[in-house]
Each structure stands twice: as structure tokens, then as C-alpha cells.
Amino acid sequence: MTDQTILVVDDDPKIRTLLRNVMEDEGFLVLEAEGAHDAMAHMSTRAISLVTLDIHLGTDNGIELARDIRRTSNVPIIMVTGKDDVIDRVVGLEVGADDYITKPFHVREVIARVRSVLRRTGDVAPPVETIASSAPRQNAHLSFDGMVAIPDQFELIDRSGSDCGLTSGDFKLLVIFLERPKRVLSRDQLMNLIGGPEWSPLDRVIDNQIARLRKKVERDPSDPKLIKTVRGVGYTFACDVRRTQPPEA
Secondary structure (H helix, E strand, O other): OOOOEEEEEOOOHHHHHHHHHHHHHOOOEEEEEOOHHHHHHHHHHOOOOEEEEOOEEOOEEHHHHHHHHHHHOOOOEEEEEOOOOHHHHHHHHHOOOOEEEEOOOOHHHHHHHHHHHHHHHOOOOOOOOOOHHHHHHOOOEEEEOOEEEEHHHOEEEOOOOOEOOOOHHHHHHHHHHHHOOOOEEEHHHHHHHHOOOOOOOOOOHHHHHHHHHHHHHOOOOOOOOOEEEEOOOEEEEOOOOEEEOOOOO
């Protein structure tokens, strides 16, 4: 038996029962929610490892619920819906879903995707937080691909040992990626984590910051290997990150 807890959010009791049975057979703990109110109640009182979320929840909207969850948590979300619609898929991923399954589905596919997302996200993801609110953890140095970020000093040391001279805004964006390696982050999530204003699809501020950051951290900015674009969704930091304590003064 595992201590990983899956929250199944669906207004169809037959779907909830099906997913509950198959996941419990695999050793997961399972909680059920019919709508947004029950789902948020579970989120506020239990440590949830992953959420399966239907887009259509009767009077509730699964996209809005995903957005509400993302305001307080980075828990992995798999959208489960009966609509095989590209727009729904893209919108779901844009608001922070980690994967997408279309009904009717095969239960083995659901289990495979659940396990894949849990492996990719490291089981329980930390709460969403701005750079300012994560200050107590910023004493650690974050090392990646021969470079070292020092959050409490807003410094990035390059591969030759020199300070890269990042702006505070670009450094905040870098630390957001370093705190969440190998997670796909939408532009909406990035703006929220930075603490910036609401953005529209025409707003290219994140894309411009990414371009500047790539010039500082990529070995070849024209062929980025660290900050990768996930088309139609956002970006992901594809490199392993090692957290170390600074040397004693």
C-alpha cells in the first residue's frame, strides 16, 4: 500500500467508482469529489498527490477549478473529459494541467499516465509560491549545467565563475524554473509565480524574458537545451537541478 493519495473529481458517480476501484487495486489511496466545493475541501485538509479532473462538472467548470487549484498548489492535474477537442486540451494545459485523457478511456492508460505524471513531478508538488514568499529557502545554492544560482543575493555564476549580471526580473524567472525542474509551466503560471500583472494571449512579456534568459544560460541560445518550449502550452526547464548549502563563512 502506498501513501500516495489521488483525488478523483467527476460529477458522474460511475466514473468516480471506476477510477477509484482501479486505482485502489494499484495501491493508491483515493478520495472522491463531485464538484468544486468538495474538491477544494479535500485540497485544504489532505495531502493530495494527484488530481484527476473532469472539465464538465454539472454546474461547475473544471477549467475554473483547475485554475483555483493552481492558485494554491502545484499538485499534478490530469484532465479527464468526454470532449476530444483541441481547444479544451490546450486551455486545460494552459491553466496548469499536467496531462489530458479523453473519455472513453482504457483504465490501464489512466494508471500508466498517473504513474508517469507522478514520476515526472516527483509525487507531491510543493505549494505555489512567489519568489518573495519562498525567501526562507533561498539560502541554498541551485546548481545546474555548470552554473550556480544564489537566490538570496540575486546572483547567477556562469561556467567560468563570473556573475552573469541578470536583472532582478530575469533572475526571479530563472529561480521559478530551478525550483520546478522538468515541470511544464504555462505563461499564465509563470506570470502568477513572478507576481506580475494579468496577461493576455497577445502579451509577449514572458516570451521576451525567456529569450533574454536563454542568452545568459544556454550554451547555444539558438538551440536551447535548458529552457525548452512546449508548443501551445509554455516552457519547461529540462535540466537536473542540485540544491546545496552555501559554504560556511
